Amino acid sequence: MSYSEFLGMGAELSLMAVIILLFIYDTFTSSKVGKYLPITAILLLGIQTLYLAFGNSLGLGGLNDDTSLFGGMYVSTNISNVAKIILNIGTILVFTQAASWVKEDDMKIRRGEYYVLTLITLLGMYFMMSAQNFLLFFIGLETASLPMTALVAIEKYKENSYEAAAKYLFFAVFSSALMLLGLSYIYGATGTLYYTGIASELTVTPLTIVAIVLFLAGMGFKLSLVPFHLWTADVYQGAPTVVTSYLSVISKGAAAYALMVALTTAFGSGSEVWFNVLYIVIALTITIGNLFAIRQQNIKRFLAFSSVSQAGYIMLGVMSYENGFGDASLLYYVLVYIFSNIAAFAVAGAIERASGKLNINDYDGLYKTNPKLSVAMMLAMFSLAGIPPFAGFFSKFFIFYSAIETGTIPMYVLVFIALLNTIISLYYYLLVVKAMFLKDNETPIATIKSDGYTKAVVFVTALGIILLGLVSCVYDYIYNAAI
């Protein structure tokens, strides 16, 4: 029993430290000092991110490449470290976005909880991504989803918030029950829950097929893959915008990475099964997500369906697990997606807070009154749609690139379906642009005075959207970690 192994988990320990510090800070400070909580959270997380990024090269320890701890239950690699950094960046952005929200009277008393719970979900995701054992994976997953329920319900007296929370919770538990069923079959068939063990024991029988499908269904819930996505729109709409943006990017990104690790490591010998199931699921996800998005009027629902279809694109990276580009492209996609989606949610959130308006129609003529927000929103839309020179184009291209590299005709077909869907998606993204730039409005939303945090997040995300693609070092960084 050597507990020194805990010291090998630099990422998780440092995050835990951040959580504890924030917890103490929130609990034991007066409200006067307490108002600095947002910036403290951002700074602490920032420091932790820096540690993740540079700790190794500075010799701080705890971040060794390819550490396998606790009897192979936990593995930290360069690429998982990069994935954590990416999630951290996203979380920092969300926190920045949240800063002006938690200052509101209603939220003031719950801001401590907000930060602590969010970071705990993040911790759960860390474990989910580093897990090499389905028990740890499952606990990580639950750590990521159960506090999330509380977060969804955080504006608990708002009409939609509790409804969203209930839906999310029931759906989450139901899906984890199904996933557990699947895992139990896996366990029954292979006799172990360690990824490596499963990989060597797994044979394709009806039982394992059902197990894999159920596992996919469980993860499909987190990623909002069709047909497991139906909660998405309702929850996104009902949850506070800040939580929605966290839910739509960070949680999704973590799940995508964790799913990829699980599928490629544990279910590697059953790859033909999940490959084909995922194939159908991706095609459905991209298409159905888009079809639903077309008709949405509420911007948050709209973004929900858009994120459904984006999840399909992310999964294309999983499909190309065989080559080195798959995980790099997936993570890069997630990173770009984080920036684009947070930009969109930040703008939507700012407008919602200032005017209470959430309908796309209300955005008519927005450019006249709020040019900067409109431009940021437009960049986000273009990036999501994959228009160059914005980052979304690069991430889409790379994900298609990695998907096609497998070289089979079905992958060409799948990419083709995805490409056709980019056209549909462009249509509805342009609807937003149209509302903001093209339409005239008698009573446009009045000019919004944003505070520094909102400005910062909009600026940083917009900058990210422009630069992430053009500057190749980002992708290279991820790719070098992946190989």
Place this chain on the structure above:
Amino acid sequence: MDNNLTTMYIYLAISGIMFFAGVYGFIARRNMLAILISLELMLNAVDINFAVFNRYMHPTVLEGYFFTLFAIAIAAAETAIAIAIIINIYRNIKNIKSDSLDKMKN
């Protein structure tokens, strides 16, 4: 087929029936607490699976055993949160019917 295996199937059958009874309840019941009860059935059924597989198939190490143990804890945590939310809903709208949760739709 060896006897033990038959017994295992009995266990699996029980858990299976429990699980899908839970599924039935989840979809059919209107009361959120009833739905929660159904969920408990499902989780419980899965726990049985793990324990049974551990005992009958792979008894040398206790993986299923511990999975069950942790799953029970998670189920408890989940119930706590769920009940908190249900109570919150009750406080807001004075009922906990699942069909009242359809304010948000297309």
Place this chain on the structure above:
Amino acid sequence: METIGSQVILYIIAAVMVIFSVMAVTTKHLLRSATYLLFVLFGTAALYFQLEYEFLGAVQVAVYAGGIVVLFVFSILLTQGLGQNKEKIKVRKLLLALSAAIIGAIVCGYSLLTHIFPNSKYDMGGEITMERVGEDLLGSGQYQYVLPFELISVLLLACIIGGIMIARKR
């Protein structure tokens, strides 16, 4: 290991569990549902005992039967007025639910039955001593679970925070 007696007991437990789990989801009275659930949970504990997982059975009884069901009962009493505790199920919904359950059951049953399990190694496990449970739970090697144990403590903490935050008045 298998004795006639234990077989008979198993069948009885099985019958009880099946009946009560079905009744738990079909009865119209919520309180009865909770009670039936309690029986099922006890039945599960009994199964664990049957499998010679005594510790597991004990935890089951303590956590589930002792904790969760009580929680259920309280919240049922809290949220249900006396007249409200009956509910009707629409036929359409019933059919939907049934179809889902039956399809699922058939798929899972088929897959379980067609899977060729190796011969049972029931006897190789031996008795689970508390020492072993303790060591495995807090050990850091393979098949030892200190990390999940620590993590789940965080999870429970988060759930407490979340639960309080939602349930408290402010």
Place this chain on the structure above:
Amino acid sequence: MDYSYSILILALPLFMFLTLALGGNKMSQKFAGILGTAGLLTIAVLSYMVAFQYFGMDRVDGVRDAEIAYNFEWLSFTDKLTINLGILLDPISVMMLVVITTVSLMVHIYSMGYMHGERGFQRYYAFLSLFTFSMLGLVVATNIFQMYIFWELVGVSSYLLIGFYYTKPSAVSASKKAFIVTRFADLGFLIGILLLSFYTETFSFDQLTAEGGFFLTSTSGATFLGCSVASWAMALIFMGGAGKSAMFPLHIWLPDAMEGPTPVSALIHAATMVVAGVYLVARLFPVYLSVPEVLDLITWVGAITALYAAIVACVQSDIKRVLAFSTISQIAFMIVALGVCTSMVPSEGGLGYMASMFHLFTHAMFKALLFLGAGAVIHAVHSNEMSHMGGLRKYLPITHITFLIACLAIAGIPPFSGFFSKDEILAAAFNKSMFWGVWMTVVAAITAFYMFRLYFGIFWGKEAKHEHTPHESPATMTIPLIILAIVTCVAGFIPFGEFVTSNGEAYHIHLDMTVAVTSVVCAVVAIALATWLFAKPNPKPEKMQAALPNLHKWAYNRFYMDNVYQFITHKIIFACISKPIAWFDRHIIDGTMDMFATVTNSVAEKIKGFQSGKLQMYVWIYIVGAMILAVAAIYTFVK
């Protein structure tokens, strides 16, 4: 020999065009007119110099060598096929230079009076210069593609000049018609060029017409629809010529083209541009000789046109139209003359070539004179209709005399120039066969008839009422008339055969007395008939008209050729092709594209219901979806 100054013949008019077009608005009308005329005078002088120099040159081996004064590469398609721009001087091109510059000079002078005070006077002179440039470029072309280029340019200048009165709808539609019809013909020309050049791998005239059957050897064997490629190519090229020269059935644009100012009609639609077709055939004559079936076709087209136009001319009342049909008919004479040739040697069946060129030359002069005279008449009475004229000889003495001279010339009365040239044509036709001889003699007679009908109708007959007394035109207009009349009188005595023959050898013109006498007798009879009918006001014409109502009606309506075209363009091309295509595009093609959008949208609308907001429904879909996937996977992967 140095012909380097000949470049000025092309450069000057282009320069004039640019000057007048860009700076015209800044100039006074008078200055513009004088500038244009002076420029043209210079060009004319240069052309005469070229003619003197060229024809003064000694023959080599009995023929005049073609001189290529300039030839530079303009555009190269392949290694072999290059468009050169250059100046080719040979007997016919030099002859054409003289004709064009002379007539153009006359027209320039004449227009100063005729167009005096018109809005857009400067533009008019600019266009005239453009036309002169294009026409000169056409005749000196060294290769068929250069010819095509200038061919198009003359088409455009013609278009611009016909539409000079652009506020007049009839002028606009006439110009459009002229351009499109000739453009259609040019399509044939172009395809012909493509065919020809593909097989011969050259555009250049001297290679195409080189002796030794260069053309034939390279195309032998290739056939299409029963005719050799050579025949097709040459027939298509002739189609271009037929369009420009208003041969039946592509003639319909020319009568309408009379909407342009009358001097323009004189220059373009009588003397120069319309003979481009004849020139084209003459230019490629050695090649045509190698495809006799095409020559037959040419003869037939020419003969039919000649007869058709002559008949129609008999009943038209608009004097410019009569002249237009007369032009068509006369050009057809030249075409027939070329068509009846059977060899390169003038004395052995190659007479027609010389005759054709000769007639081209004389016709240019007297037809220009006729048009300019008609212009003077119109200038005086402000109308084109014969019914508004009559008895004008008193008021317009100079015009009257010169017009009469021209009429006699065209009727083929000696000693006027038309007699000599027409006589050669008839002789050539008789040489070919009796049939063609008789046919053309008849047409010649009809020519005399309608010309004198016209003459009497204008200058004799019943005097129409005039708002103010007609008066003779100013000197700028009469001087060209007089000059041209003089030329008409003497041109017949030019020993044309010395200069221009099919093979370049000198040929001494001698009259074939039988032919000459016959034709003169026929002409005189026809003139007498016209005199009897039209010299004095009398009811005889109406009676004749009543006697042959259908013929008159058909002839008057030009045998409904315009209606046929109208039908084809409006009812078939516009209504049956364009409109359906446009409809198809908007509704089927575009509709399909829109349909993708509509279908997507309506599918989105249809499936909206799945997002019902009901948690349990969601879960149902979730689990059933998962199970379906599982079943599908089991079905696929478990054998």
Place this chain on the structure above:
Amino acid sequence: MSILSIFVIIPILMLGGLFLSRNMKQIRTVATIGSALQLIAAIVLVVLFCGERSAGNTAEMLFMVDHVWFQALNIHYAVGVDGVSVAMILLSAIIVFAGVFASWKIEPLPKEFFMWLILLSIGVYGFFISIDLFTMFMFYEVALIPMYLLIGIWGSGKKYYSAMKLTLMLMGGSALLLLGILGIYFHSATDGNLTMNILEIAKNDAIPHFWQNILFPLTFVGFGVLGAMFPFHTWSPDGHASAPTAVSMLHAGVLMKLGGYGCFRVAMYLMPYATQELSWIFLILTGISVFYGAYSACVQTDLKYINAYSSVSHCGLVLFALLMWNTTAMTGAIMQMLSHGLMTALFFALIGMIYGRTHTRDIREMGGLMKIMPFLSVCYVIAGLASLGLPGLSGFVAEMTIFVGSFDHTDTFRRVFTILACTSIVITAVYILRVVGKILYGPVQDQHHLKLTDAVWYEKFSTIVLIIAVAGIGIFPLWVSDLIRESIQVISERIIP
């Protein structure tokens, strides 16, 4: 840093300058100076290029620069030009320059307008200089998307619909393209050294025939959509009709050329086998385009629709000629691109100016404009004459080169289509003269029009620049054709077995 990158850098600097501009004057200054610099750079490029060539530099592409961009994915920022790209760059520079003047008084949001316009031009230049498939594709899409806003904000008529349709259809094309490009890339070498560099792909010539037959249609149709190939042309009439003047100019003048350029640079150059195998299908389609566009134009009543269909016809001719894959026809195709670009830009500029005055584009409601606005009318006639192929203007040389080249095929199929294509020149004359006759000539239709004024200086400047270019090519075609031919030869020799 090569001269080529200047074409991307100048517009980027312009974007910055526009961003900082405070008033109309500054905006105009930036736009004018920037576009003039581009034009100068383009001319300098032509001179340098010709200089290099005459100095005996026979490399396929000149001024090549290659920076590694995404190492792992073999994506480079690689630029280089041959004669064709040089010609296209010059074309773009001229049209952008004229376009700036044509939108001198654009309202509302002038700053944004110019910024989008310049962004569009970045895409165009970038596309023409790229020799890396990825950068090429990226610039291609950069050029497409500003169209949506440019039409949507500054357009007229049913602009939302048109803008959306245009964008979506073109994006549909680029979806096919992306698939094609990836396919090409992954078959670009047999030895595993995959490359995105067009020259290297061509050198390797490793794409299996089976894949060529799949990828060729993808890329060809992908680019063909932008080249207005039947039946994917319907964005063009609506799009052009709704677009503001400068945008129509740029779009018809330059953007549609991206399609043709891409067709031969990517589809045909890289997949010679499939070009031979499949060209007949596309010959039929493009042949239909030529014919169909011309006939449709005959009965339209909206000036811009007429021109749009005319563009369909002319651009159809470009693709048609490319598919004839011999040096002459392809040279003609490129010249037709130049010619069509210039004259359509001229057309759209004039239509915009006329529309700005009369507020109608319906030819039935106009007449006698020659009297009212002689300058514009004369220019319109010149544009018309160029369009119907008058010698001395650019249309003629291009069309003739095409026809002579196309006729070089002896098989009946191609012969017949060539002759059909030839007939389009007659139809062109019909619809051009119809418009000229209706709106410029004849009596004045609407008495209100009598008060209208003729062009002002910036409008005149814009049109004159274009007319000079049109006439320049028309009168001195040899240097253009020589410039293009050398580069085309390399490509056509790959295709011709």
